[in-house]
Amino acid sequence: MIYNMDCIEGAKQLIEDNSVDLIITDPPYNLGFGGTTQTRTKKPRFSIIANDNLSHRDYQRFTFQWLYQAYRVLKPGRHIYVCIDWRMYPFMVLWMRRIGFITKNCIVWDKVNMGLGWQYRFRHELVIFAVKGERNVRRISTRSDSDVWRIPRIVGNKTVHPTEKPADLMDKMILNSSEPGELVADFFLGSGPVAEAALKAGRRIVGFEIDPQYFAITQERIARL
Numbered sequence: 317m318i319y320n321m322d323c324i325e326g327a328k329q330l331i332e333d334n335s336v337d338l339i340i341t342d343p344p345y346n347l348g349f350g351g352t353t354q355t356r357t358k359k360p361r362f363s364i365i366a367n368d369n370l371s372h373r374d375y376q377r378f379t380f381q382w383l384y385q386a387y388r389v390l391k392p393g394r395h396i397y398v399c400i401d402w403r404m405y406p407f408m409v410l411w412m413r414r415i416g417f418i419t420k421n422c423i424v425w426d427k428v429n430m431g432l433g434w435q436y437r438f439r440h441e442l443v444i445f446a447v448k449g450e451r452n453v454r455r456i457s458t459r460s461d462s463d464v465w466r467i468p469r470i471v472g473n474k475t476v477h478p479t480e481k482p483a484d485l486m487d488k489m490i491l492n493s494s495e496p497g498e499l500v501a502d503f504f505l506g507s508g509p510v511a512e513a514a515l516k517a518g519r520r521i522v523g524f525e526i527d528p529q530y531f532a533i534t535q536e537r538i539a540r541l
């Protein structure tokens with residue numbers, strides 16, 4: 317079930333306490349990002365996404381509200397993965413701990429193809445990996461998996477969303493942290509990579525996207541599966 321609505325209201329109204337088996341989500345990073353600039357026009361390809369241009373105080377308030385809902389709906393002992401970049405990592409990790417999540421690791425996503433930036437061009441993002449509560453119900457086999465994941469990003473002109481992530485990035489989190497038939501939640505669907513990966517792996521999905529344009533992209537994407 318996916319909904320074109322605000323995730324905070326949506327979670328409050330539609331998701332029961334301790335009912336979700338896994339959360340994977342990619343929130344706005346509050347960097348006012350409109351996507352890679354087009355070569356010819358020098359303009360960003362997209363508008364700035366919702367809640368990506370707030371004052372720091374408003375962003376903190378917004379983040380605490382959705383993190384609180386995420387904590388409430390996740391089953392004890394289960395995992396949450398939150399995408400973020402190096403600029404907002406110190407805040408997000410602190411706020412997740414304040415809410416009660418036990419942070420376990422920070423996965424480095426090596427995007428293989430570099431992006432923008434002129435003082436060392438950006439090629440990585442981070443994924444905070446945490447558990448609800450002390451009891452970690454599922455253990456990740458660290459023998460076979462490191463915390464650096466080399467997965468190519470989707471290159472600029474092929475993207476349909478300014479901060480689009482590949483579904484391949486979500487696959488490993490879903491396979492390591494859930495079982496077929498279990499419920500995966502994504503509070504910020506965007507163009508729908510988590511929904512696609514979850515459904516392909518035989519999981520159920522509940523998710524929210526506030527922007528009707530991106531919601532429609534996710535809807536079409538999962539209808540094609």
Ligand SMILES: C[S@@+](CC[C@H](N)C(=O)[O-])C[C@H]1O[C@@H](n2cnc3c(N)ncnc32)[C@H](O)[C@@H]1O
Nearest residue numbers: 322323342366477480481504506507525526527
């Ligand atoms: C970082 S993007 C997610 C991109 C996604 N991972 C993808 O690969 O396409 C965050 C998304 O959250 C949406 N959003 C922002 N505030 C929201 C809110 N309060 N509730 C639901 N969606 C929201 C934005 O419209 C944006 O599409």
